[in-house]
Amino acid sequence: MSESPVRVRMAPSPTGPFHIGSARTALFNYLFAKRYQGKFIVRIEDTDLERSKPEWEENIKESLNWLGLNYDEGPDKAGEFGPYRQSERKAIYKKYLARLIETKQAYYCFCSAEELEAHRQYLVSQGLPQVYSEKCQSLSPVEAEKKRAEGERCVIRFRAPKKDVAFEDLLRGKIKYDTATFGDMVIAKDLETPLYNLACVIDDFEMKISHILRGEEHLSNTPKQILLAWALGIQPPQFLHLPLILNQQRAKLSKRDPSIAAKVSDYKEQGYLPEAVVNFIALLGWNPGDDREFFSLSELVNEFSIERLQTSGAVFNVQKLDWLNGFYIRKMPLAELTNRCVPFLIQSGLIAPLWGKAEAAPLVYSSDFTVLEYEAVETKEKYKFSDLARMIALYQERLKKLIEISELIDLFFQKELNYPTELLVWKKMERGELSPVLNQLETLLLRIQEGDWIKEKLEKAIMVEAEKIGDRGRLLWPLRVALSGKTASAGPFEIAEVLGRRKTIQRIKEAQKKL
Ligand code: GLU
Helix, strand or coil: CCCCCCEEEECCCCCCCCEHHHHHHHHHHHHHHHHCCCEEEECECCCCCCCCCHHHHHHHHHHHHHHCCCCCEECCECCCCCCCEHHHCHHHHHHHHHHHHHCCCEEEECCCHHHHHHHHHHHHHCCCCCCCCCHHHHCCHHHHHHHHHCCCCCEEEECCCCCEEEEEECCCEEEEEEHHHCCCCEEEEECCEECHHHHHHHHHHHCCCCEEEEEHHHCCHHHHHHHHHHHCCCCCCEEEEECCEECCCCCECCCCCCCCCCEHHHHHHCCCCHHHHHHHHHCCCECCCCCCCCCCHHHHHHHCCHHHECCCCEECCHHHHHHHHHHHHHHCCHHHHHHHHHHHHHHCCCEEECCCCHHHCCCCCCCCCCCCEEEECCCCCEEEHHHHHHHHHCCCCCCCCHHHHHHHHHHHCCCCCCCCHHHHCCCCCCHHHHHHHHHHHHHHHHHCCHHHCCHHHHHHHHHHHHHHHCCCHHHHHHHHHHHHCCCCCCCHHHHHHHHCHHHHHHHHHHHHHHC
16 A cells, blocks of 8 residues: 555546446445545546536435445535536646647647548558547647637547556556557547546546546556556556446446346335445455355445455346345334335325325435324324334335335225235135135134234134134135235234224125125
8 A cells, every 4th residue: 555645536427327336336435445544535527518417416426325425525525625526627627738738748639520530441441450640740839729710620639658558456466558559549629628538637636536446447548547647747546446247147237237227226216225235236346255245334344455356247146135135124123124114105105294295205214204193195094103113013024125015014004905805715715615704703803802902812812713623724814815905914913913903803894795
């Protein structure tokens, strides 16, 4: 490690929603910064003004915030080296670009698209690398100025030195590039509008970035950035290129891969916990060196080391994420889990907080829903937070994603269940036998008084009879279906307890009416 303080950055372009792969880059930068008591900076690379949108920047910030990857400096966190949005740094770029032109390391190029294409085709036909012809290199500053004054369209090209560039990747070791294949690349549209590679070099220098941790897909940009840094007399930062993320077919994961949700916000909306997502993406290219699989963000801060990063591609396995999510759900205290489920229940239209309309409720994880009261949208019955917790408790073991909760506990909020009568029939039973069974259940349940309405007592009362019949399913199956209306659900006694006496008996009556 070098002596200078560790400063790393994440430099997303706000041209689309924050991608899960970018989240991983952000996480490793965050961990690296924490590990070395450094700073984690977010820089918004919005030089492409047409494609950059404020809502995508919002999405980036929200996603980082949701994952708990707090940054020290960024567009909304003042720091010494701002502004942290490239669109606000034009004056800085202008200074550097002017210097490159003055020292003849960059020049204006007036070649038309047709000219460039014709040259490219010639190179292809000769089997040569497709590089710029260097035609405009020979224009004198006076000639170039004249053309510009006449309004001729131009770009700024870098006079790339033809020498090998070698650098030490912290993960991959020494990497060497023959820069003859780059040619004189375009580095800016005009003095205030640098393209990515140049803006990146200037900003990384101005922001005193010590290490660049980014995806392997940027590896080929690195020698270009090093050449530009040298031209500007800048010492490049140290580089580390993280392994590619692969889909399950082992192809590079694309933002449009249908097999996974690309956007971080989709994971949030589907009810993945940020804890699980962080744990999951940490293992995309890093491992602790043993078989441990569960890591909180703070554990990762303690454990993370670049020595345990891999160079080979990391396979994105959604089943593993689901499994991790289930794990975090199971170990979460019930009140916390309920708090996180409430936004989903509201959003699905089952319940509404008593202070407003369901649609107005935000899907905000950090909100405190424990203090509110709710009403079932259909029945207008009132529920306390603790009532919701009792329902959710029945499903904590089997819940994989929070969004599933609505379909599991909707039965508690519905006026009447809507299920086919056939579902009530136990597999070892004829439909004609259903009526006496439901009558028997009603009689048994009516005998249990309000004060005794707990699952243990319900179970005892019904199981005695079920054992007598010799086939428990004959009572338990119709009971469970009558109460839940579902092929699968929590057990009948648990549901009955949470439903309460009145509603349980009412549901048996409704089942009888169906026959
Ligand atoms: N804006 C670039 C991107 O989003 C940043 C790459 C880098 O880290 O240098 O891919």
